[in-house]
Amino acid sequence: MTGAATLLSDVFGFDAFRPGQEEIVHAVAEGENVLAIMPTGGGKSLCFQLPALMREGVTVVISPLIALMRDQVRALQEAGVSAGALTSGNTPEETDAVWEALERGELKLLYMAPERLAAGSAMGMLRRIGVSMIAVDEAHCVSQWGHDFRPDYLRIGELRRTLNVPLAAFTATADIETQAEIVQKLFDGQPPRAFLRGFDRPNIHLAFAAKDGPRAQILNFAAARKGQSGIVYCGTRAKTETLAQALREAGHGAIHYHGGMEAEDRRIAERRFQQEDGLIVVATVAFGMGIDKPDIRWVAHADLPKSIEAYYQEIGRAGRDGAPAETLTLFGPDDIKLRRSQIDEGLAPPERRTADHGRLNALLGLAEALDCRRKSLLNYFGETDATCGNCDLCDKPAEVFDGTTAVRKALSAMLRTDEWFGAGHLIDILLGNRTDKITQRGHDSLPTYGVGTEYDKRQWQAVFRQMMGHDLIRPDPARHGALRMTDAALPILRDEATINLRRDSIRSAGTNRRPAVKEMVSEEDTPLLSALKAQRRALAEAARVPAYVIFTDRTLIEMAENRPSNLDAMAGISGVGAKKLERYGDTFLQVINGAVNDVHPTRRKLAGRVAGTVYDQLMDAQAQLARGSGGTDKPLSCSASQLAKVAQMRSADAVALERLLGERRAERFGAAFLAVLSGA
Incomplete structure (x- = not known):
């Protein structure tokens, strides 16, 4: 069994595992049943791809999306791994190539959609090809x-x-109920070895803002990140189309995506997003699961997600390469009403509806947080030890005030109108606005009429929105969305508890400032990074693969910052494995340095390894002794393959050298070569 560290370096081009990967890789490679819950972008794929190379036979990977399978297969093939997929999206030639590789016993990873298991022939085929392991991606499905x-x-x-x-x-996300069902359905209730890795994605900046001209807020956010790939999530199909159009009119490359599109149009959109640099996709939640594009630099929500798990999954599509990424989530009272009504009007059993309200409450608590958002988010997933410095509330602490009196006034207005009205009418009562609706119902004679003039309409909207966020009030679908109190509001109403509210959320949203952009590289390295991206794009278009299959943004950033001057230095760049070094090394060195020195093919194969340096030292020693120690003997040299074998010898002595080089060469070079090897 080839070692994990060797394969990690030679095939995938990484010097070290990400946190938590190594122990999972070893457990899977040893044939244990495993359940691994890892953060989105935490390197899940490597945890089954690497063991597949370490084990005999074929690893079957069950994955939910054709686009994801095709991209992973392409990336593996670029790294020199024999992988294939059997999907409805295959061409006949692709399917034939997979079958031929299986018949030859060469294929290491076979990707399939779960729906393919329904075919009666699938089980017989899998029994016949020598499957040694099953990997299930997106197991929460x-x-x-x-x-x-x-x-x-x-x-x-x-x-x-x-x-x-x-x-x-x-x-990436599985709460207690989901974990239990995974164990029951996949492992017959026998607990596998479980790995729960930390949920933190420290490279992702978290930010929320109350809606205040949401289209302008999204346009400003995108304008500050022009040229970077991003996703904007919307709550409706219609909004994806209008917002994508607005982004295009503002000079961005933008497309829309939703479940109502024709299947071919969706495939075209997916392909464009995977392959084009700097494209923005404006989408419903139909877009996302299985999107493995590592260089998505930002994710924005034009509408509030449906739960904290959905939020975590969706923002997790940014920054999967580990480089800085940013998020912005907009929310308002209409969002909260919509999400509440979707839960209440759904067909789920009562216990599920209660759980869904709890998940929404957790997200609203995050939206209305008074201190660090990352701590609030990780606390939900059971992590109490969190350090941040990378969210909007760590950048600028929230401005809070004691909102107890304001909340009591709002609750009183609701109770005195029998909880039959929405926020707009209640605010008119508190402000003392003599509307037709108020006078017709006699609400201008209520004790709460006009008692809230210390705040204006926008401030009262913020109070009601935050009351919804704290789950003190909920829209009642049976009363057409009228607001009703929850039990959580009673202690405040009875003067048994107080509550702090944010004063700054509406005011700061109203300024529509463009957030500062975190640059990917220094100003000095920006032109080189652009040139490297242009070269990558040309290679990707020629090969008809996504750009990141050639190299990820993170790899190009490291090239731009370190400026490797030769193949050995290039091999030390994270993400440059042996196959990619052979295929693309010279091309990218040319971009960086303007010229590339010729390297013998045998020496090229040793690039980035200790044996490469030893090979160079052996060449120097041979050059000094080519005509013997006195410089008068007949010229003599070793072949490149002989030198490579010497450079890779683990235990060298005079006998072993003579066996490899022959008597004449060992006599002339043996002592010098042994001196080099002893110092290596």
Whole structure:
């Protein structure tokens, strides 16, 4: 079994594992049943791809999206790994190539959608090809509690029993209910070895803002990040189209995506987003799961997500390469009403509706947080030890005030109108506005009429929105969205508790300032990074693959900052494995340095390894002795392959050298070569 560290370096081009990866890789490679819950962008794929190379036989990967499977297969093939996918999106030639590789016993990873398991022939085929392991990506899809339930995932447990092979399941978000259902459905209730990695993505900047001209807020956010790939999530299909149009009119490359589009149009949109640098996609939540583009630099929500898990999953699509990424989530009272009504009017059983309100409450608590957002987010996932410095509230602490009196006035207005009205009418009562609606109902004679003139209409809107955010009031679908108190409001109403509110959220939103952009590289390195991206784009278009399959942004940034001067230095760049060094090394060195020195193919294969340096030292020693120690003997030299073998010798002595080089060469070079090897 080839070592994990060797494969990590030679195939994937990484010097070290990310936190938590190594122990998962070893458990999977040893054939243990594994459930790994890792943050989005935490390197889940490597945790089954690397063990697949360490084990005999074929690893079957069950994955939910064709686009994701195709991209992972392309990336593996670029790294020199024999991988294939059997999907409905294959050309006949692609399918034939997969079958031929399987028949030859060469294929290491076979990707399939869960729906393919429904075909009667699938089980027989998998029994015949020598499957040694099953990997399940996006394993939460097996659960009714998960947010992307796929019934065909339920067949995977039967597949594991039939093949009698170990199974490794991976997901980014799974609460207690989802974890329990994964164990039941995939592992027959027998707990696998579980790995719960930290949920923190410290490279992602978190920010929320109350809606105040939301289209302008999104346009300003995008303008400050022009040329960077981003996603804007919207609550409706219509909004994706109008906002994408507004972004295009503002000079951005932008497309829309939603579930109502024709399947071919959706595929075109997915392909464009994967392959084009700097494209923005404005989408509903139909877009996202399985998007593996590592250089998405920002994610914005034009509308509030449906839960804290959905929020975490969606922002997690940014910055998967580990480089800085930014988020902005807009929210308002209409969002909160919509999400509440969707839960209340859904067909889920009562316990599920209660749980969904709890998930929404957690997100609203994050939106209305008074201190560090990262701590609030990680606390929800059970992590109490969080350091941040990378959210809007750490950048600028919230301005808060004691809102107890204001909240009591608002609750009183609701109670005195029998909880039959929305925020607009209640605010008119508090401000003493003599509207037709108020006079017709006699609400101008209520004790609460005109008692709230210390705030204006916008400030009262902020109070009501924050009351919804703290789950003190909820819209009642049976009363057409009229606001009703929850039990959480009673202690405040009875003077048994107080509450702080944010004073700054509406005011700061109203300024519509452009947020500062975190530059990817220094000003000095920016032109080189642009040139490297242009070269990458040309290669990607020629190969018809996403740009990041050639090299990720993070790899290009490291090239721009370190400016490697030769193949050895290029091999030390993170993400440059042996196959990519061979294929693209000279091309990118040319961009960086303007010229590339010729390197013998044998020496090229040793680039970035200790043996490469030893090879160079052996060449120098040979040059000094080419005509013997006195410089008068007949010229003699070793072949490049002989020198490479000497450079890679683990235990060298005179006998071993003579066996490799022959008597004449060993006599002339042996002592010098042994001196080089002893110092290596």
